[in-house]
Each structure stands twice: as structure tokens, then as C-alpha cells.
Amino acid sequence: MATASGPARTFVDRFPSEAGVIKANLLVSFVALGIGAFFGLVQALHRTDILRVIDSADYYTMLTGHGVLLAIVFTIFFLTGFFHWATARSLDRPAVSTLYSWAWFGLMTTGTVLATIAILGGLVPNLGISADVLFTFYAPLQAHPIFYIGLAMFIVGTWLAGADWFLSYRAWRSDNKGERIPLQMFMVLTTMIMWYLATLGVAVSVVFFLIPWSLGLIPSVNPLLTRTLFWYFGHPIVYFWLMPAYMMWYTILPKLSGGRLFSDPLARVVFLLFLLLSTPVGIHHQYLDPGIAEGFKFIAMTNTMFLLLPSLLTAFTAVASMEHGARQRGGEGYLRWLGALPWRDPAFTGMALAGILFAAGGFSGMINAGMNINYLIHNTLWVPGHFHLTVGTAVALTMMAGSYWLVPQLTGTKLYSRPIGLLQVIMWFVGMVFMSNAMHRAGLAGIPRRTAEPQYQNFEFLTPIGSIFELRVQIALGGTLLFLSVVLFLFNILLTSLGEESDRPVDEYLPEPLSGPEGSPRVLDNLGLWTGIAVVLVILAYTLPLAGIIQNGGGLFGGGLPIPATVSAGLDFVTTLVTTTVNTLLEVAA
Amino acid sequence: MKLTKARALVIIAFSVPIAIELRTVAGFFNIDLPLIAIAVIEFLFLALMFVLYGLYGEGSESAS
Numbered sequence: 001m002a003t004a005s006g007p008a009r010t011f012v013d014r015f016p017s018e019a020g021v022i023k024a025n026l027l028v029s030f031v032a033l034g035i036g037a038f039f040g041l042v043q044a045l046h047r048t049d050i051l052r053v054i055d056s057a058d059y060y061t062m063l064t065g066h067g068v069l070l071a072i073v074f075t076i077f078f079l080t081g082f083f084h085w086a087t088a089r090s091l092d093r094p095a096v097s098t099l100y101s102w103a104w105f106g107l108m109t110t111g112t113v114l115a116t117i118a119i120l121g122g123l124v125p126n127l128g129i130s131a132d133v134l135f136t137f138y139a140p141l142q143a144h145p146i147f148y149i150g151l152a153m154f155i156v157g158t159w160l161a162g163a164d165w166f167l168s169y170r171a172w173r174s175d176n177k178g179e180r181i182p183l184q185m186f187m188v189l190t191t192m193i194m195w196y197l198a199t200l201g202v203a204v205s206v207v208f209f210l211i212p213w214s215l216g217l218i219p220s221v222n223p224l225l226t227r228t229l230f231w232y233f234g235h236p237i238v239y240f241w242l243m244p245a246y247m248m249w250y251t252i253l254p255k256l257s258g259g260r261l262f263s264d265p266l267a268r269v270v271f272l273l274f275l276l277l278s279t280p281v282g283i284h285h286q287y288l289d290p291g292i293a294e295g296f297k298f299i300a301m302t303n304t305m306f307l308l309l310p311s312l313l314t315a316f317t318a319v320a321s322m323e324h325g326a327r328q329r330g331g332e333g334y335l336r337w338l339g340a341l342p343w344r345d346p347a348f349t350g351m352a353l354a355g356i357l358f359a360a361g362g363f364s365g366m367i368n369a370g371m372n373i374n375y376l377i378h379n380t381l382w383v384p385g386h387f388h389l390t391v392g393t394a395v396a397l398t399m400m401a402g403s404y405w406l407v408p409q410l411t412g413t414k415l416y417s418r419p420i421g422l423l424q425v426i427m428w429f430v431g432m433v434f435m436s437n438a439m440h441r442a443g444l445a446g447i448p449r450r451t452a453e454p455q456y457q458n459f460e461f462l463t464p465i466g467s468i469f470e471l472r473v474q475i476a477l478g479g480t481l482l483f484l485s486v487v488l489f490l491f492n493i494l495l496t497s498l499g500e501e502s503d504r505p506v507d508e509y510l511p512e513p514l515s516g517p518e519g520s521p522r523v524l525d526n527l528g529l530w531t532g533i534a535v536v537l538v539i540l541a542y543t544l545p546l547a548g549i550i551q552n553g554g555g556l557f558g559g560g561l562p563i564p565a566t567v568s569a570g571l572d573f574v575t576t577l578v579t580t581t582v583n584t585l586l587e588v589a590a
Numbered sequence: 591m592k593l594t595k596a597r598a599l600v601i602i603a604f605s606v607p608i609a610i611e612l613r614t615v616a617g618f619f620n621i622d623l624p625l626i627a628i629a630v631i632e633f634l635f636l637a638l639m640f641v642l643y644g645l646y647g648e649g650s651e652s653a654s
């Protein structure tokens with residue numbers, strides 16, 4: 001707290017208590033990153049048969065730990081820390097109550113610890129606690145109740161965190177009537193509305209079905225129902241991971257490249273499109289689930305293809321802002337300006353490389369999203385190949401790169417080493433190119449994901465080019481580079497936080513966009529309206545499929561014999577339900 | 591434009607996916623490149639980068 005010694009140098013001086021909360025969030029996030037990356041290395045070496053340190057029977061325990069710690073804990077704790085920073089920074093006011101901020105952090109952390117104990121318990125024989133259910137926790141795989149309870153606490157913690165930012169916004173609004181919502185705040189609010197809508201699905205699944213089932217209170221669940229509720233949340237969580245990365249690409253990357261954001265209104269439109277479209281698409285993960293009619297899958301596919309639009313808009317804006325920055329720095333020519341970008345800065349280079357691999361991940365994602373070609377790659381290694389480019393790089397690498405710029409604002413110290421940072425992001429890029437490329441190819445050859453022993457007896461996988469052995473080596477090599485990259489990252493961040501206070505830790509000023517919000521329609525800021533439309537879209541996309549699944553899949557709690565759901569069965573169910581409810585209400589009223 | 595260490599590293603990074611996919615591209619023209627050919631090509635490229643760095647890069651990165 002250097003307020004006494006002159007003007008505030010950086011974020012930590014202006015908002016010391018917020019900085020404390022943010023640092024705690026990042027700490028949990030980075031610890032999870034370290035453990036998760038280690039599990040990733042073990043898996044990559046194990047399933048390629050290069051080095052086996054665990055028993056194949058423990059593979060699912062590792063894989064669950066890897067998925068949960070990286071895709072849920074690392075990403076979401078980073079998000080909560082980052083959003084807390086963005087809220088205080090963009091509104092230029094502290095959070096309403098520091099105690100409250102610590103409360104949601106405490107709840108999220110307790111939940112995380114409980115779930116992690118349940119997962120790691122699987123490694124201790126005779127303990128009787130395990131959760132080898134993978135991060136998708138599909139029934140009939142069953143975890144110890146503390147896994148689901150931890151998960152529920154974690155999610156409620158994120159809800160409370162969202163409320164913290166909404167309260168800040170409300171306080172700001174009463175002091176600033178009629179003003180446009182600052183861009184970063186707008187992004188936080190739209191992302192959180194999407195999250196509230198999306199987590200309803202998983203909350204219902206966990207609280208009403210999985211927890212009672214794991215405690216033995218109900219004998220069975222309807223597996224298709226819990227799966228569908230999971231994917232109702234499972235696709236939007238993708239955007240929950242991506243939105244902090246997008247926020248960095250929109251609001252920080254242009255500055256790092258030496259320029260300004262191209263267009264503020266376009267950024268708002270993109271975030272609104274994500275709010276509207278990211279939930280009614282979850283069924284695209286269930287193209288091969290038998291109990292859902294093809295028509296519903298087709299609707300999910302159509303919505304998914306629409307979702308490409310905001311991502312393409314983002315690619316355009318990010319590149320346009322970078323080109324603007326490069327030209328400000330003296331870059332010229334059609335492509336030569338690329339050389340004028342600040343490649344020495346690991347924060348910039350990491351985000352730029354993450355964006356490039358995201359484009360590749362977008363292409364393989366279109367294959368996943370196509371109902372018919374999905375059959376070719378469903379449940380093969382292609383899928384991990386795809387999402388290590390998206391969440392595993394576009395998100396993870398952007399978060400690591402962003403930390404090089406963000407952490408010094410929280411610690412008041414300079415980044416320990418820029419060259420090591422640069423080496424780290426380059427190693428991630430190269431390692432991921434190796435690992436993900438080979439995973440995609442292995443998937444095309446038919447090698448399944450989620451297997452410790454992909455070597456079947458009396459069966460040879462064939463590759464059109466090269467050999468399976470080369471692909472295995474490529475995965476192991478890539479995984480090793482990635483793990484080393486994480487070690488460098490953690491080392492650099494740790495030494496940064498232990499460093500000496502600096503007068504000017506980092507240039508944290510964010511310039512105004514080239515085209516500001518002034519001219520854009522005010523309706524963009526009408527969050528109530530957009531929430532309403534998002535809810536309607538979700539109701540349209542999910543009522544009939546859920547009704548069909550409940551009616552034909554043996555009821556809410558399963559048990560009966562499932563019959564494939566059809567559009568007309570879903571319709572029948574809804575009409576019967578509505579008519580009986582109306583009749584009952586009328587009788588009660590009469 | 592000066593070849594700084596950072597620029598050289600980024601260029602080398604970009605060469606990796608190109609090298610890996612070279613065999614696919616060659617496959618379109620019915621050319622079967624063995625893995626060792628790729629290794630040699632990438633190695634030659636790295637050597638070229640070293641030479642270029644020696645010629646045009648300054649050991650110290652001052653301006654960028």
C-alpha cells in the first residue's frame with residue numbers, strides 16, 4: 001500500500017483489497033495448472049506407451065484430475081480473478097464489500113478442495129473415496145458424494161462472484177445515470193448472464209439427481225436426462241472459458257500491439273451474440289446419443305453454425321486492431337507490417353500465437369459440429385486434439401500470456417524475465433502443434449480417446465501418411481514440451497511475485513477504441529431485453545427434447561425401458577402437461 | 591528489418607506446423623516424403639536461420 005509515497009503506480013495501489021482477492025484467485029488457478037499439467041504429461045506418455053509410471057487402472061483417476069483441474073479449476077479461477085480486476089478497473093471503484101468477495105472465493109475454494117480430494121482419493125486403495133467419472137461425470141459412472149457436493153459449492157461460489165460484480169455495477173450506475181456501460185464491465189455482465197442461464201442445467205442435474213443418487217436416496221437416474229442437462233451447460237462453459245480470452249483480445253491485445261481497439265460497438269455485438277446463442281446448442285455434443293430425435297440435433301447444428309459468426313467477427317477485429325498497432329509502430333506493406341509487431345513481448349506474442357491456433361481449432365470444430373461428419377471422429381483422439389487448441393491453447397495460452405501483463409499490476413513488481421516468458425509461449429505453441437496435430441491424425445485413423453490402452457490385440461490402426469508409431473512419439477514429445485512450458489510459466493510468475501517493488505511495474509494504460517460506443521444504438525446496453533431473448537431461445541431449443549427424454553426414457557429417474565424420443569412424442573408430452581396443469585388450475589380456481 | 595532474437599524464434603515456431611504438414615501437401619501430388627526428409631528439410635531451415643541471424647541479427651536486441 002504505497003499510497004503514502006506519492007501517486008498510485010498501479011492497480012495494487014489504487015485497489016489493494018481487490019488486488020488481494022485477485023491474487024488469491026490466481027494462486028488457486030495456477031496451482032491447479034501445475035498439477036493438471038503434470039497429470040497431462042503422465043497421460044501423454046502413458047497412452048503412447050513411451051513411459052508408464054501409473055497402473056492403467058488408475059488412468060481414469062488421472063484423466064479426471066486433468067480435466068477437472070485444468071478445464072474447470074484453472075480456467076474459472078483465472079476468470080473470477082480477471083473479472084474482479086476488470087470490474088474494479090473499468091468502473092474505477094472498489095468492490096462493494098471485501099468480506100463478501102472473500103466469501104465467494106472461500107466457497108469456491110472449499111468446493112474445489114472437496115472435489116479434488118474425491119478425485120485423488122481414487123489413487124489411495126481402501127480409502128473408499130473416488131470420483132473416476134471424468135470431467136463430464138456422466139451417469140452411470142458414479143462418484144463419491146463429496147465430489148458432487150464440492151462441485152455444487154464451486155458453482156454457487158461463481159454465482160455469488162457474479163453478484164459481486166452486478167452490485168458494483170449497480171452502485172456505479174446510480175452515480176453515472178445515462179452513461180454507456182464501460183466495455184469491460186459490459187463483457188463481464190453479459191458473460192455472467194450467460195453463465196447463470198447455463199449453470200441452471202448442471203445445478204438441477206447435480207442437486208436433484210446426482211447427489212441423491214450418490215447418497216443412495218434414489219435408486220437410479222435417467223442417464224440421458226443427466227447427460228442432456230450436462231451438455232445444456234457443457235457447451236456454454238466453452239464460452240465461459242473463451243470470454244476472458246476474448247476480453248483480453250478485445251481490450252488488451254490492441255494496446256500491447258501498439259494501437260487501439262478497432263470498434264467498441266462490434267465488440268458489444270459479439271458478446272451479445274454469445275449470450276444469445278451459446279446455450280441452445282448443447283445437443284451438438286449428443287449427435288450419437290440414441291434417445292434424441294434427429295430433428296433436435298439438426299436444430300442444434302444450425303444454431304452452432306450461426307455461432308461461427310461472432311468468432312469470425314472477433315478474428316476480424318483482433319487482426320484489424322493488431323494491424324492498426326503495427327502501422328502506428330511504423331509497419332508498412334500488405335504483410336510486412338507483421339514484422340513490426342512487438343514480438344519481444346511475451347504477453348503480445350502469447351496472445352497472437354493463441355489466436356492463430358484458435359483459428360486451426362475453429363476449423364476442426366466445424367468438422368465436429370457437422371452432424372454427419374461428426375460420426376467419423378466422434379469419441380476419437382481427434383476431439384482432444386480439437387479442444388487442446390481451443391480451451392487448451394486459445395484460452396490457456398492467452399491466460400498465461402495475459403498474466404505477464406496482469407500479475408505485475410497486482411504485485412507492484414516487474415515481470416521477472418521477458419525472454420523466459422517469450423520462450424515459454426513459443427514452447428507452448430510448438431508443443432501444442434506437435435500434440436494436437438498428432439491427436440487429430442490419430443483420431444482420423446480411429447484411435448479412441450479416453451483409453452489407457454489404445455493398442456488392441458490383433459488389430460492395426462492404419463494411417464494414410466507416416467505411421468502410428470510416429471504419431472505416438474509426436475504426442476509424447478508435444479506433451480513434454482507443454483509440461484516444460486508450464487514449469488517455466490509458474491517459475492516466472494513465482495519469481496515475479498517475489499521480486500522487488502518497482503516504480504513502474506508495467507504500462508497498464510488502456511487507450512480508447514478507434515470507434516467508441518457513442519454512435520452505437522443504446523439498445524445494445526439493454527441487458528434485460530437480451531436476457532429475455534436468450535431465455536426464449538433456450539426454451540425453444542430444449543423444451544421438446546427434454547420432454548421427450550423424460551417421457552420415453554423411463555421418467556425423471558429412469559428405471560423404465562427407454563424408447564427413442566421423437567419430435568411428436570415430445571410435443572404430446574408438452575401438450576398433455578400443459579392441458580393437465582391448466583385443467584388443475586381451473587379446478588382449483590373454480 | 592532487423593532479425594531480432596524474438597523474430598527469429600517466432601519464425602522458427604511457424605516453421606514447425608509447416609514442416610509437419612509438408613508430407614500431407616506432398617501426398618496431394620502423390621509424393622511420398624519419408625519422415626527423415628522432413629527432418630532434413632527442417633534442419634536445413636534451422637541452419638539457414640542461424641546464418642541469417644549471424645548476418646542480419648544483432649546479438650543484442652536493442653530496438654524492435
Ligand code: HEM
Binds near residue numbers: 479
Ligand atoms: C501440459 C499440457 C497438457 C498435456 C500434456 C495434455 C495431455 C492430454 C492428453 C494426452 C489427453 C487425452 C487423454 C485421453 O483421451 O486418453 C488430455 C485430455 C484432456 N485435456 Fe489435456 N493436456 C494438457 C493441457 C491441457 C489444458 C491446458 C487443458 C484445458 C485448459 C486441458 C484439458 C483437457 C481435457 C478437458 C481433456 C479431456 C479429459 C476427458 O476426456 O475427460 N489439457 N490432455
Ligand SMILES: [Cu+2]
Binds near residue numbers: 234235238282284285
Ligand atoms: Cu459445444
